[in-house]
Amino acid sequence: xxxxxxxxxxxxxxxWGLLNLxxxxxxxxxxxxxxxxxxxxxxxxxxxxxxxxxxxWRALMEYATAHPLSEERHYRQVAQWVDIDNFID
Numbered sequence: 001x002x003x004x005x006x007x008x009x010x011x012x013x014x015x016w017g018l019l020n021l022x023x024x025x026x027x028x029x030x031x032x033x034x035x036x037x038x039x040x041x042x043x044x045x046x047x048x049x050x051x052x053x054x055x056x057w058r059a060l061m062e063y064a065t066a067h068p069l070s071e072e073r074h075y076r077q078v079a080q081w082v083d084i085d086n087f088i089d
Contacts (some may be wrong), residue, residue, distance in 0.1 A: 002029070027051050044078075 002023040009016040023029060024047030049057070060081055067074040075081035078084075 004022040005082045007019055007021045009019050027041045027043055028039040043050045069075045
């Protein structure tokens with residue numbers, strides 16, 4: 001969860017409204033907040049890697065597309081790669 005602060009914003013003296021100032025989500029944030037090795041992270045935005053690469057993501061998507069996850073063995077394989085409960089949340 002990113003910290004945020006509601007902020008009244010003025011630009012060049014002109015009122016721009018109430019905006020939420022939020023922590024920037026990147027590998028440094030994830031390393032600091034979750035204690036993971038930032039050099040081993042792939043930070044994805046849609047289907048592209050913002051940081052790292054998308055090789056693991058592409059492999060996961062290819063597997064999930066080619067194998068019906070309604071079959072227990074395929075579901076278990078994906079569950080080894082993905083934190084299912086976190087993904088559901």
